[in-house]
Amino acid sequence: MIAFLETFISFIGIIVLCVFAIRVFKVSCGIAPIAVLSASMIYFTVMGCFNVLRIGGYIYFAICLAAIVYLIITRHKQCGEPLFTSPAFILFCVLGTVLLVYFAVRKPLLFGWDEYSFWGTAARLTSENNMLYSNVEFGWPWAATQKPGFAVLSYLFNFFGTFAPFRMYFAYDLLMISTACAVIGSLSIKKWHIAIPISLIALIMPYMGVYTRQIFFTPAYLSSYADIPMGLLMGGALAAYYHIVNSRKLTQLWALGAVLGAVTLCKDTGLPLAFIAAGIMVVDIIFCHKNKDFTLGKLKGIGAKISVSISFFAVPVLCFIGWSRYLGTLGVAQGNLGGESNLSPVGLLVNGIKLMLGINDTEITAQYSEKFSTVFSTMISSFAKDKICLFGSGLTLFCFVAILLLCSAVLTKDNTLRKRCVLYGVFSALGFIAYYTFIGFTYVFIFKKDGVNLPDYNRYVGSYYAAMIIGAIALLAIVAANGTRLYDFLTCICILTAGGTLFIFSFYVPKYLSIIDYPAVIYSDSALLEKQCDTIKDVVDKDARIFFVSQNDNGRQWFEYSYALLPNILDYSWGGGRFSAPSVDVGDKPSFKISKDQLAAYLVESECDYLLAQNLDDYFIDSYKTLFSDGCATYTGEPQLYKIELRDGYNIVSKDNIDGEMLQGGSDLVPQKQIRVMPQSEQYLQLIPVFTEAIYE
Amino acid sequence: MNKKTALKLFASCYIIVAMFLVASSLFAFLQDSIYFFTGKIKYTDYPLHSLITNDIELTGADTFVTVGVDSQLIIKNYDAPATTLILDMKYDKYPGEVNLYYTRKEGDYSVQDKVYATQRNDGSYAFALPRGRLHDIRVDPTCFKDINIELEHFIINPKISFLNYFTYSGDTIFNYFVVTGLFAAFIAWCISAVNACPKLKSKLDKIIFSIKRKLGKHNG
Numbered sequence: 001m002i003a004f005l006e007t008f009i010s011f012i013g014i015i016v017l018c019v020f021a022i023r024v025f026k027v028s029c030g031i032a033p034i035a036v037l038s039a040s041m042i043y044f045t046v047m048g049c050f051n052v053l054r055i056g057g058y059i060y061f062a063i064c065l066a067a068i069v070y071l072i073i074t075r076h077k078q079c080g081e082p083l084f085t086s087p088a089f090i091l092f093c094v095l096g097t098v099l100l101v102y103f104a105v106r107k108p109l110l111f112g113w114d115e116y117s118f119w120g121t122a123a124r125l126t127s128e129n130n131m132l133y134s135n136v137e138f139g140w141p142w143a144a145t146q147k148p149g150f151a152v153l154s155y156l157f158n159f160f161g162t163f164a165p166f167r168m169y170f171a172y173d174l175l176m177i178s179t180a181c182a183v184i185g186s187l188s189i190k191k192w193h194i195a196i197p198i199s200l201i202a203l204i205m206p207y208m209g210v211y212t213r214q215i216f217f218t219p220a221y222l223s224s225y226a227d228i229p230m231g232l233l234m235g236g237a238l239a240a241y242y243h244i245v246n247s248r249k250l251t252q253l254w255a256l257g258a259v260l261g262a263v264t265l266c267k268d269t270g271l272p273l274a275f276i277a278a279g280i281m282v283v284d285i286i287f288c289h290k291n292k293d294f295t296l297g298k299l300k301g302i303g304a305k306i307s308v309s310i311s312f313f314a315v316p317v318l319c320f321i322g323w324s325r326y327l328g329t330l331g332v333a334q335g336n337l338g339g340e341s342n343l344s345p346v347g348l349l350v351n352g353i354k355l356m357l358g359i360n361d362t363e364i365t366a367q368y369s370e371k372f373s374t375v376f377s378t379m380i381s382s383f384a385k386d387k388i389c390l391f392g393s394g395l396t397l398f399c400f401v402a403i404l405l406l407c408s409a410v411l412t413k414d415n416t417l418r419k420r421c422v423l424y425g426v427f428s429a430l431g432f433i434a435y436y437t438f439i440g441f442t443y444v445f446i447f448k449k450d451g452v453n454l455p456d457y458n459r460y461v462g463s464y465y466a467a468m469i470i471g472a473i474a475l476l477a478i479v480a481a482n483g484t485r486l487y488d489f490l491t492c493i494c495i496l497t498a499g500g501t502l503f504i505f506s507f508y509v510p511k512y513l514s515i516i517d518y519p520a521v522i523y524s525d526s527a528l529l530e531k532q533c534d535t536i537k538d539v540v541d542k543d544a545r546i547f548f549v550s551q552n553d554n555g556r557q558w559f560e561y562s563y564a565l566l567p568n569i570l571d572y573s574w575g576g577g578r579f580s581a582p583s584v585d586v587g588d589k590p591s592f593k594i595s596k597d598q599l600a601a602y603l604v605e606s607e608c609d610y611l612l613a614q615n616l617d618d619y620f621i622d623s624y625k626t627l628f629s630d631g632c633a634t635y636t637g638e639p640q641l642y643k644i645e646l647r648d649g650y651n652i653v654s655k656d657n658i659d660g661e662m663l664q665g666g667s668d669l670v671p672q673k674q675i676r677v678m679p680q681s682e683q684y685l686q687l688i689p690v691f692t693e694a695i696y697e
Numbered sequence: 698m699n700k701k702t703a704l705k706l707f708a709s710c711y712i713i714v715a716m717f718l719v720a721s722s723l724f725a726f727l728q729d730s731i732y733f734f735t736g737k738i739k740y741t742d743y744p745l746h747s748l749i750t751n752d753i754e755l756t757g758a759d760t761f762v763t764v765g766v767d768s769q770l771i772i773k774n775y776d777a778p779a780t781t782l783i784l785d786m787k788y789d790k791y792p793g794e795v796n797l798y799y800t801r802k803e804g805d806y807s808v809q810d811k812v813y814a815t816q817r818n819d820g821s822y823a824f825a826l827p828r829g830r831l832h833d834i835r836v837d838p839t840c841f842k843d844i845n846i847e848l849e850h851f852i853i854n855p856k857i858s859f860l861n862y863f864t865y866s867g868d869t870i871f872n873y874f875v876v877t878g879l880f881a882a883f884i885a886w887c888i889s890a891v892n893a894c895p896k897l898k899s900k901l902d903k904i905i906f907s908i909k910r911k912l913g914k915h916n917g
Contacts, residue, residue: 190700192707193885196878215808487890495883502875512813517867519813521794528791 004104006161013064020067023078029086030185033178035255038262044152048132049326087195088181103166109526116559119224123154127163143332149265179236185243197498198477209462211387221515230266231463235470257315264316276431278312352441388458411484533564548573550614581623611642634689642687710881726862743851761846770836785821785850792839800833
C-alpha cells in the first residue's frame with residue numbers, strides 16, 4: 001500500500017506537469033505525456049551525470065508543487081485544450097492508474113536474464129544509491145556503460161520509498177502508454193470510435209516480437225528490456241510529429257527534440273533510430289509545407305524549417321556525446337562500441353560501407369569480409385522468410401504497412417495527407433534499410449564468432465518494426481479523423497485492423513501467459529530467491545561482501561544473486577561456474593582450476609566477509625573441504641552461508657602484509673588475475689557455517 | 698452522430714455485454730445445479746490408486762514420490778463435464794509450477810488447454826476447469842524429481858459457492874472491455890455510414906417505420 005502511494009505521487013507529478021504543459025504552454029493533450037516523460041528522462045540523466053540525482057529529484061517535485069499552485073492561481077486565465085475531452089489524456093490517466101493498482105496488488109518481480117544482468121540491477125543500483133549505476137562501486141568486474149534513460153525513468157518512480165521491480169515496470173509501461181496517447185492525440189472525444197481501435201493496436205505493439213503461439217510466459221509489459229519501449233518511443237515521436245503538423249500548432253515541434261533525445265538515451269541503438277525518425281520528419285517538413293506557412297513563433301519560413309530540422313538532429317547528438325563524455329570522466333572507453341573490434345560508431349559505419357563496396361584496404365576490412373558476406377546473406381534471406389513478429393516475416397509486415405498507407409492515401413480527401421502517407425512509406429522503408437544495415441554491421445564487427453547466427457535478431461529488428469507500425473497507424477488515425485471518401489470507409493479499416501491484430505494477439509498469447517492473467521507461480525523462483533536473500537541480509541552487515549559458489553551455474557544465478565543481495569555486494573567470484581582444485585579430475589567439464597590456497601588467498605585479498613554456497617558438488621567439497629570448519633557437513637543441498645574468519649593469532653594488517661608468492665591466475669578459464677598463494681591456508685583461514693537450518697524456511 | 702447518441706451507444710454496448718456476461722454465469726450456475734441434482738456431475742473423491750501415473754509412484758496410502766521430472770497424475774476417459782478439481786496435497790520441497798492439462802476428445806494434450814492451480818487458504822490446490830465435457834484430465838504436480846507429496850484428497854466437483862460463478866478471470870475482463878469497445882466502435886461507424894448515404898437511410902427509415910407501425914398495431 002505504501003509502495004503504491006509512493007509510486008502514485010510520482011505518477012501525479014507526471015500528470016501535473018502534463019496539465020501544466022497543456023494549460024500553460026498549450027501543448028496538445030496527446031503529446032504532453034510522451035514529451036513530459038521524455039524530458040524527465042533527459043533531466044534525470046543530466047542530474048545523474050552531475051551526481052546530484054537526489055537533489056535533482058527534490059527540485060523536480062518542487063517544480064511539480066509549484067506547477068500545482070500556479071495552475072490553481074491562474075485557473076481562470078488558462079485556455080489550452082480541455083483535458084477530459086481528449087481520449088489520449090483519459091487513456092493516460094485511467095490506464096496508468098489501473099495498471100498501477102494492478103501492479104501494486106500483484107507485485108511482479110524480475111524474470112528475464114538481461115533484467116538480472118543489467119536492466120533491473122542498474123535500475124535498482126540507481127535507486128538505492130541515488131547515483132547512476134555507472135558510478136556505483138559494485139561486484140561486477142566491468143563498467144556498466146549502457147545508456148541510462150530507462151534506469152533514471154525507473155528512478156523517478158522509485159524516488160520515494162524503497163525500490164520495487166513493479167515500480168520500474170510501471171515507469172516503462174507508462175512510457176509505452178504515452179506512445180499510444182501520441183498516436184490518438186489528434187482524435188477528439190467525438191472520434192472515440194476511431195480512438196478505441198487505434199489505441200488498441202498501439203497497446204498491443206509491445207508484443208511485437210511474438211511470432212508464434214506462446215508456451216512460456218511472455219513478459220512485454222512486465223519486462224525491463226529496452227528494445228521494444230525504445231522502438232515505441234521512436235514511433236511515438238513520429239506519431240506526435242504527424243499530430244502536430246496536422247493540427248498546425250507548429251511551435252510544439254520543439255518538444256519533439258526531447259522525445260528524440262530520450263530515444264537516444266534508451267540504448268546504444270537509439271541513436272540510429274532517433275536519426276531515422278528525425279530524417280523522416282525533416283523530409284516531411286521539406287516537402288509537405290510551404291515556406292510561407294511554416295511559422296514557429298517568431299521564426300518564419302525557411303529559417304524556421306532549418307532551425308527545427310537542426311534541432312531534431314542536434315538533441316540526439318548532444319545526448320549521445322554528453323553520455324560518452326560522462327563515461328570519459330569515469331575513465332571508461334569514450335563512445336566506442338566495444339565488442340570484438342571496439343570501433344567507434346563512425347569507424348563501424350566507415351568499415352562497414354567499405355566492405356559493402358568491396359574495398360578490403362585495411363586490416364579490419366580484410367579480416368571481416370567473409371563474416372560480412374555470411375551475415376548479410378543470412379539477414380537478407382531471413383527478412384523475407386523468417387517469421388519474427390506479430391505480423392509474420394519482415395516482408396509481410398512491410399506489405400501490411402504498405403496496405404494501410406495505400407488505403408489512407410487513396411481514401412483521404414486531403415492532398416497534403418496523401419503526400420505525407422507516400423513520403424512516410426518511402427522513407428520509413430529507406431530508414432529500415434539503413435537500420436538493418438547498421439544492425440548487420442554490429443553483427444560483423446561487434447559480436448564475436450556467434451555474430452553469424454544473428455543472436456537476438458528478433459529483438460533488435462522488432463524495435464524498428466514496432467516504430468514503423470506506430471507511425472503508420474498514427475497516420476491512419478489522422479487521415480480517418482480528417483474525413484475520408486466512401487462513407488468514412490477508412491474508419492471501418494481501422495476497426496477491422498484492430499480486430500485482426502487483437503485476434504492474432506489472442507491466438508498467439510494465451511492470457512495466462514501475459515500480464516492480463518498471469519499466475520503467481522510464474523514468479524515463484526524469483527520470490528524464493530528474494531526470500532533466501534532477505535534471510536541472508538538479515539544476518540550479514542550492510543557492507544558485507546559475499547563470495548559466491550554455485551557449481552554448474554551458467555552465470556545466471558550469479559547475476560540473480562548479485563541483484564537480490566543488494567545492497568550487499570556479491571563478489572565477482574569468476575561469475576559463478578564450477579571450481580575445482582587442479583588435482584581433482586572433473587573429466588571434460590569446464591572448470592576453474594584453483595587450488596585451495598589460491599581460493600583462500602582470493603577470499604582474503606578481495607575482502608570477502610562471507611561465502612555463499614548456493615550449490616556445492618563433490619568436486620568442490622573434495623577440493624576445498626579443509627577450509628571449512630565443518631568440512632562442508634552442514635551443506636545439505638540447500639544454500640548455506642559461511643562466515644570467513646581468520647584464525648586466532650592471524651591478523652592481516654594490509655594486503656602487502658600477507659606472506660606468500662604472487663601468481664597469475666590458474667587455467668585458461670580464469671581471467672588473468674594476480675592471486676597470492678599462501679601455504680597451508682587452513683591454518684589461518686576458516687569458513688564457519690552461519691545457518692543451522694535450510695535458509696528459506 | 699451527436700455526442701449524446703454516441704455516449705448512449707457506448708454505454709449501452711457495455712451494459713448489454715455486462716448483462717450477457719452475468720446471464721451466462723447465471724446459466725452456468727443453474728446448469729451445474731441441475732447437473733448436480735440429476736447426478737450428471739457429482740462430488741467425487743477420486744481413488745488415488747486408480748490414477749494413471751508417469752514419473753511418480755504411490756508409496757503409501759496417500760503418499761507419492763516423484764521419480765522423474767515429468768510427473769503426471771492422469772484420469773483417462775473421464776468423459777463428463779466437471780466444474781472444479783481440488784487437490785489437498787502437501788510437498789516436502791518447493792514444487793515449482795503446478796498445472797493441469799485436459800483434452801476435449803481422444804488425442805494429445807495441448808499447451809492451449811492448460812489450467813494453473815491457485816492455492817486456497819487451507820493450502821490445497823484448486824483448478825477451475827472449463828465448461829463442457831472433458832475427455833482426459835492430467836495433473837502435473839511438480840517438475841522436480843525426488844519430491845515427496847502427501848495427497849489426501851483428489852476431489853472432482855466440490856460444491857462451489859454461488860459467488861464463485863461471478864468472479865471473472867483476467868481474460869474475461871480484458872475481453873469484456875476491449876471487444877465490447879471495438880464492437881461499439883463498429884456500430885458507431887455503421888450508423889455514421891448509413892447517415893452519410895441518403896438512399897440507404899431512407900430505406901432503413903421506412904423499414905423501421907413499418908416495424909414500429911406493425912408493433913403499434915399489434916399492441917393497439
